[in-house]
Amino acid sequence: MDSIVVTGGAELRGEIPIAGAKNACLTLMPATLLSDEPLTLTNAPRLSDIKTMTALLQSLGCEVTSMQDGRVLALSSHDINNHTADYDIVRKMRASILVLGPMLARDGHAIVSLPGGCAIGARPVDLHLRALEALGAELDLRDGYVHAKAPGGLKGGTVTFPLVSVGATENVLMAATLAKGTTVIENAAREPEIVDLADCLRRMGAQIDGDGTSTITVQGVDRLGGATHPVVTDRIELGTYMLAPAICGGEVECIGGRMDLVSAFCERLDAAGVNVEETDRGLKVSRRNGRVSAVDVETQPFPGFPTDLQAQMMALLCTADGTSTLHETIFENRFMHAPELIRMGARIDVQGGSATVTGVERLKGAPVMATDLRASVSLILAGLAAEGDTVVNRVYHLDRGYEHVEDKLGAVGAKIERVPER
């Protein structure tokens, strides 16, 4: 396994291209299961999670062809010959549960392994299952698998989520496109990835209204056709690279960045003393003064501050002037980066879902361990600002969500390299 070595202290200048969104692509790919005509996704990110979803779809009989060095994915579900998503693949990636709704909607049956826990909390799938039941699915949990049937096909219904879930909204939205009648999804997630999925489904012939709001209405159709769809910009990769010049100084333009994708995050950056300017090509970021100011952050479903940027924001606040508080409201165990940042000299006190960060002038490089995707990139960001070398071990998490992080940061002047683990 590789490590990333970062030598802190360099100012960053230049531009970083932002890729298509991992989380959008992971829900757009299973949408192929809704049609027997081809679906082509452009602007796809080149990530190991995409390879895992590819392997899962191929195990069901889908054809997935990666073109233009992985930027374009051509998918076809013409010949589905297996309706079981196996534990061996599902355990690697929770988003695998997203094949359940589409398979069930199209063929009336599916068996999908339960994903199990993960590092950032229990993360159950009960909301996905209750939502599909509201469309008439009959579910049976046996041997760690969900056995789902809808003998006469799914029927439109009202789904009221008790809490906002991105994945459950996506699963039921896909399923509802082929259900008989009208489905109303209340307390739906409003994330840009949901809007992107709805856009793609509309291109395939689905009738969907209200995506981007808390109430989505779907009028079921008999069949969906093929489509070509560009994957929306990755707002989490965008936010991550916006933090790099905020932490190190300099000025970086994130190409393809859009303010509407990261407005709550930009509001917090502004409060901390970081300028974000919209340009023709994206977002240009620089610090107003030498050191950023402490700010409080609370994660919320979109349009609030994203939980997937909380770890990276903490890296920034470790060297802010003053004391910041970060409240994590989405996942119960999402501060695993804190002990690693403390090894670099950060002053952080975690109490339940809150972390208090008292900024220090300078972090110090150290060997650290990445425990999840966003935690690993937060350690790289912290390393960029630290004195000396930071070695981030176990970077396979990083490769799940960031393509060529060392090339992108290296191109704007960061001293960063990938080495075999020491």
Ligand code: UD1
């Ligand atoms: C998605 C993103 C992930 C992001 C998260 C929140 C993908 C592939 N992943 O994950 O990067 O951190 O949204 O923005 O898009 N919950 C339940 N029961 C369920 C489902 C969820 O209790 O059936 C809980 C979760 O444990 C969590 C909360 O709901 O506390 C929100 O999770 P959810 O929005 O579903 O996250 P994911 O879709 O898994």
